[in-house]
Amino acid sequence: MAGYVVRRVLGMVLLLFLLTLTVFVLFSLMPADPARLTCGKACSPAIIENNRHRLELDIPPIEQYQRFVAGIFVGRTYLKDTARPLECEAPCLGYSFLRNQEVLAMITKAAPVTFWLAIGGFVTWMVIGLVFGVVAALKRGRWQDRTVMGIALVGYSLPSFFIGLVLFFFVVLIWHLLPIPQWTSGMPFANPGKFFQTMLLPWITIATLNAAFYMRLTRNQVLEVFGEDYVRTARAKGLPERIVVVKHALRAGLTPIVTAAGLDLAYLLGGAIITENIFNLPGLGSLAIGSVLASDLPLITGITLVAAALIIVANLVVDLLYAVVDPRVRVG
Amino acid sequence: MTAATREILRVTDLKTHFPVRSRGLIPRVIGQVKAVDGISLSLNSSETLGLVGESGSGKTTAARSILRLIRPTAGSIELDGTQIANLSQAALRPIRRKAQMIFQDPYNALNPRHTVGGIISAPFRIQGVEPPGGVKAAVQELMERVGLNPEHYNRYPNEFSGGQRQRIGVARAIALRPMLIVCDEPVSALDVSIQAQIINLLKDLQEEFGIAYLFVAHDLAVVRQISHRVAVMYLGHIVETAPRATIYSAPLHPYTHSLLSAVPVPDPKIQLKRERIVLQGDVPSPIDPPSGCVFRTRCFQAQERCAAEVPQLIEVAPDHKVACHFPITVAEVTARARAAGKIEVPETEVPAPPVSGPHFVEPGPPHA
Amino acid sequence: MINMERAEGRAERSPDREFLSIENLGVTFNTEDGVVRAIDGVSLSLERGKTLAVVGESGSGKSVTAQAIMGLVKSQGGHVTGEIWLDGQELNRLAADEVQALRGSEMAMIFQDPMSSLHPFYRVGDQIVEAILAHRKIGKTAARKETLEMLKHVGIPAAERRIDAYPHQLSGGMRQRVMIGMALINSPQLLIADEPTTALDVTVQAQILDLISTLKQEFGTTVILITHDLGIVADVADQVAVMYGGRLVEVGQTSVIYDQPEMPYTLGLLSSIPRMDRELPKRLDPIRGNPPSPINLPPGCVFQPRCNYSDRVRDGACLSVRPELLPTAPDHLVRCHLPAEERRQISEEVRRILAGAVR
Numbered sequence A: 001m002a003g004y005v006v007r008r009v010l011g012m013v014l015l016l017f018l019l020t021l022t023v024f025v026l027f028s029l030m031p032a033d034p035a036r037l038t039c040g041k042a043c044s045p046a047i048i049e050n051n052r053h054r055l056e057l058d059i060p061p062i063e064q065y066q067r068f069v070a071g072i073f074v075g076r077t078y079l080k081d082t083a084r085p086l087e088c089e090a091p092c093l094g095y096s097f098l099r100n101q102e103v104l105a106m107i108t109k110a111a112p113v114t115f116w117l118a119i120g121g122f123v124t125w126m127v128i129g130l131v132f133g134v135v136a137a138l139k140r141g142r143w144q145d146r147t148v149m150g151i152a153l154v155g156y157s158l159p160s161f162f163i164g165l166v167l168f169f170f171v172v173l174i175w176h177l178l179p180i181p182q183w184t185s186g187m188p189f190a191n192p193g194k195f196f197q198t199m200l201l202p203w204i205t206i207a208t209l210n211a212a213f214y215m216r217l218t219r220n221q222v223l224e225v226f227g228e229d230y231v232r233t234a235r236a237k238g239l240p241e242r243i244v245v246v247k248h249a250l251r252a253g254l255t256p257i258v259t260a261a262g263l264d265l266a267y268l269l270g271g272a273i274i275t276e277n278i279f280n281l282p283g284l285g286s287l288a289i290g291s292v293l294a295s296d297l298p299l300i301t302g303i304t305l306v307a308a309a310l311i312i313v314a315n316l317v318v319d320l321l322y323a324v325v326d327p328r329v330r331v332g
Numbered sequence B: 001m002t003a004a005t006r007e008i009l010r011v012t013d014l015k016t017h018f019p020v021r022s023r024g025l026i027p028r029v030i031g032q033v034k035a036v037d038g039i040s041l042s043l044n045s046s047e048t049l050g051l052v053g054e055s056g057s058g059k060t061t062a063a064r065s066i067l068r069l070i071r072p073t074a075g076s077i078e079l080d081g082t083q084i085a086n087l088s089q090a091a092l093r094p095i096r097r098k099a100q101m102i103f104q105d106p107y108n109a110l111n112p113r114h115t116v117g118g119i120i121s122a123p124f125r126i127q128g129v130e131p132p133g134g135v136k137a138a139v140q141e142l143m144e145r146v147g148l149n150p151e152h153y154n155r156y157p158n159e160f161s162g163g164q165r166q167r168i169g170v171a172r173a174i175a176l177r178p179m180l181i182v183c184d185e186p187v188s189a190l191d192v193s194i195q196a197q198i199i200n201l202l203k204d205l206q207e208e209f210g211i212a213y214l215f216v217a218h219d220l221a222v223v224r225q226i227s228h229r230v231a232v233m234y235l236g237h238i239v240e241t242a243p244r245a246t247i248y249s250a251p252l253h254p255y256t257h258s259l260l261s262a263v264p265v266p267d268p269k270i271q272l273k274r275e276r277i278v279l280q281g282d283v284p285s286p287i288d289p290p291s292g293c294v295f296r297t298r299c300f301q302a303q304e305r306c307a308a309e310v311p312q313l314i315e316v317a318p319d320h321k322v323a324c325h326f327p328i329t330v331a332e333v334t335a336r337a338r339a340a341g342k343i344e345v346p347e348t349e350v351p352a353p354p355v356s357g358p359h360f361v362e363p364g365p366p367h368a
Numbered sequence C: 001m002i003n004m005e006r007a008e009g010r011a012e013r014s015p016d017r018e019f020l021s022i023e024n025l026g027v028t029f030n031t032e033d034g035v036v037r038a039i040d041g042v043s044l045s046l047e048r049g050k051t052l053a054v055v056g057e058s059g060s061g062k063s064v065t066a067q068a069i070m071g072l073v074k075s076q077g078g079h080v081t082g083e084i085w086l087d088g089q090e091l092n093r094l095a096a097d098e099v100q101a102l103r104g105s106e107m108a109m110i111f112q113d114p115m116s117s118l119h120p121f122y123r124v125g126d127q128i129v130e131a132i133l134a135h136r137k138i139g140k141t142a143a144r145k146e147t148l149e150m151l152k153h154v155g156i157p158a159a160e161r162r163i164d165a166y167p168h169q170l171s172g173g174m175r176q177r178v179m180i181g182m183a184l185i186n187s188p189q190l191l192i193a194d195e196p197t198t199a200l201d202v203t204v205q206a207q208i209l210d211l212i213s214t215l216k217q218e219f220g221t222t223v224i225l226i227t228h229d230l231g232i233v234a235d236v237a238d239q240v241a242v243m244y245g246g247r248l249v250e251v252g253q254t255s256v257i258y259d260q261p262e263m264p265y266t267l268g269l270l271s272s273i274p275r276m277d278r279e280l281p282k283r284l285d286p287i288r289g290n291p292p293s294p295i296n297l298p299p300g301c302v303f304q305p306r307c308n309y310s311d312r313v314r315d316g317a318c319l320s321v322r323p324e325l326l327p328t329a330p331d332h333l334v335r336c337h338l339p340a341e342e343r344r345q346i347s348e349e350v351r352r353i354l355a356g357a358v359r
């Protein structure tokens, strides 16, 4: 097991390295010329040239990449040869000259919003999905099953922007049940009441589609293990039905679901673009959209890097978790 | 056999090894699964060679290697005079019509999204053959020939029972009138009554078209019914090969004796009186086979020499070859079994190989 | 022990019934394709300590019968009718938790596929310990010790090490040994083995059948051995019941079934099997056609579409009237419209042809 973990971690490091390379190449090949974008209204070739130098775009790509990577590990200094050099400490993900801020600072500011949005949504949908899915499976073919599957079908067919907009419109604008959502720094601990009022609708929006998906997944998965021979063996041993269901069927049936859900959470942590936009939450999703609209290359690069790294790490965590619970994976 | 028989297949020293790779970033080859480790056999037209042995002895690997569905590691395969062991897939294509395969699992071997007509006519399409009278007529004739209703041309495999699906597999295999059909456990998944139907069908087709069969199975009674010659495989090696009558009435290899002894006979009077050889444990891992004779860990005849020296496959009588240092006749086995009640591997046997590979290999007799 | 207490309070114990007595057992499943009548009117009885072989092709209802006895059909959505008397108790009327207490202690079962029958996540030793603790109040250490003893007993080499192995680390034969050990750990009175060797090699099959008969003698267990292979039960069974289309079609002492079978289906099975003990026939003589679909059974005799002799029955009764399972000799029941005389004649003919291959 220890060897497996070491191998997987080494693999992950290599992958992250390849990721920086890919992201870098991808964005330095983009047609937009950052030097021109930061040029402003009174633009002249000289200013562009100056900008290019300022942005360190006039050095060979290899060296650009080296500085980029060095920035992540040891930090880097922009505008070295000017009067006001910019110190960007490690881990430096770049500097956005459009907004005059370090990329990392922007990300760390937006991350908590996305984090709480994702965690809340995740918990909501997992609880709903698992509980309803298991109930549907246990009551297969009866009204409980049909009801759950009906709900799942409806939830499945509603796009999240639609749910978000409808909720926002009715709950907030028409019925005034909740105040207009507004994220203030220091949340959630500074102002828990306001926090829940702000996040409730976004959580529901995010959870709906996923809950529907997980209800169906859970139901099918649990039904499948109920047909497994080892569940029959557990019954044949004379174990109480409760133990047959929980220890034998659900343990095997829910394991892949819970671990795989880790990946869905990772995707979400990279930013929930639609939901954040509808509810005006300053999370990674909003940041990403903003950076793309402004062609803010350093910021796009940074966000992409962080989101992809999250997914890679989550992948590893999920696999390791799986190896812990399923001995077939663990022992070579 | 008629005078017109001729050699269709000659396999010489065929080896198929699968590399075992370590897990990790850069996988290293840390061993070889010697699934097939140097087998030789030949087959004439209108002849059936039965290939028997326990699970994991390498029968399927041998069968698939001979048809070049797996790339063999070494050795020669001559199909109708052409050396095919090293041909590229493109060069193999025209030759494929000469040799076909029937699989064990009638439920997974047929694509569920294709109609029966589509499945049976596939060989025509792949080989670009236009049968006289058109594809549909040819397919319906084939269906009729294997005992399927030709009107079911447009049905899908899931509408058929296991036995009928195997008939579909047979029809597909004979579509291009091949010289050789390799059958990998074609009746193992079928009920006894259906098994017998398929065996009869295969025999009839052989008589009609002079097809040669390489018939892989673990059921010795079934193999006896269909084969002219039998080869017994163990852990990648052929340990005995002989004409059918010899294998069943005068075998010499301890493994063949053990296999035959384990086959149950549906008659209580006979079954209760039989002398039995109890073969302990399972086939060892082919990653790390025993030294010397591969069978020695389970052999009731094993002696020191067996651990030291690999027995060669030697012709002891015309067409009867045995790979064993201490072959034993039926009379001797019977006498020994009668004296002892049954034959078991003595507890002080030749040391077993170390535990290795993906399974714990059961070493020798179950003593604690 | 536990059962004794419960038994005393139970009025309907019936001492004059056989140890196992099944009366008019029926099982139906509701499926999307309609109602599947998996078994219908199965009646059987078995003396304590004897072995009954249930033989038939796939889909004939062998497993459903076994699972109905074990009370495992309801959890699969099946509906059970009729009576199952085990040691004087009627099981079909018992409450779910009462059957559950019997399962694994009074009656135990092993299954066809030893790989999928063991839970992949738990060590084999722990799975057996769980079976002990489900029925007996003993400490974990004691249960583990007992488990180790049992593993040695069923012939697992290096049992001290294997007790902590996961199922995928064992070979098929060893997994089936583990299953047998698990079934016998609470010394059940009745052991049901559902095709215990179908997934195994002949050599391993011989080992497992040996083990079952040795243990049966040692523990005095009554055994029901389910199989599709008439060969493997010849020397272990006292009684054979042949099933077809969800019904028993012939029941008798083992020697009677092999020497004087009367039902055309049994005859067909016997002549379908290639046999090692006889001269080679040029062709096998199999039953024609395919087994019936349980949703759409023929209205008369369920075997009629495949039977060679139905035209010998007057008025085409085979096509319209379900035959009854009736005694033809003491301890020999047959379900067929043919007159007994004619059946024996046919049987003799067939056996002569089969034996004709001798020499």
Ligand SMILES: Nc1ncnc2c1ncn2[C@@H]1O[C@H](COP(=O)(O)OP(=O)(O)OP(=O)(O)O)[C@@H](O)[C@H]1O
Residues within 6 Å of the ligand: B018, B033, B034, B035, B053, B054, B055, B056, B057, B058, B059, B060, B061, B062, B218, B286
């Ligand atoms: N692709 C592969 N990679 C590694 N090992 C393999 C591969 N295919 C087969 N083997 C191994 O080669 C050996 C022989 O396998 P093969 O399937 O030929 O046996 P078999 O005699 O056909 O057995 P069975 O009766 O179970 O069908 C086995 O140990 C198997 O695990």
Ligand SMILES: Nc1ncnc2c1ncn2[C@@H]1O[C@H](COP(=O)(O)OP(=O)(O)O)[C@@H](O)[C@H]1O
Residues within 6 Å of the ligand: C029, C031, C036, C037, C038, C039, C056, C057, C058, C059, C060, C061, C062, C063, C064, C065, C076, C294
């Ligand atoms: N859970 C189930 N739901 C529906 N039909 C079933 C179920 N279990 C068994 N059957 C049907 O009952 C019949 C008898 O099955 P079974 O007892 O498993 O046959 P076998 O004799 O091969 O053991 C078959 O037709 C099978 O399809």
Ligand code: SF4
Residues within 6 Å of the ligand: B253, B254, B255, B293, B294, B295, B296, B297, B299, B300, B301, B302, B303, B306, B311, B323, B324, B325, B326, B327
């Ligand atoms: S060579 Fe030795 S071990 Fe091998 S089969 Fe012969 S007697 Fe047995």
Ligand code: SF4
Residues within 6 Å of the ligand: C263, C264, C265, C301, C302, C303, C304, C305, C307, C308, C309, C310, C313, C318, C323, C335, C336, C337, C338
């Ligand atoms: S009742 Fe008729 S169809 Fe059925 S077995 Fe007897 S003769 Fe054959």
Ligand SMILES: [Mg+2]
Residues within 6 Å of the ligand: B059, B060, B061, B184, B185
């Ligand atoms: Mg095979």
Ligand SMILES: [Mg+2]
Residues within 6 Å of the ligand: C059, C062, C063, C194, C195
């Ligand atoms: Mg069954």
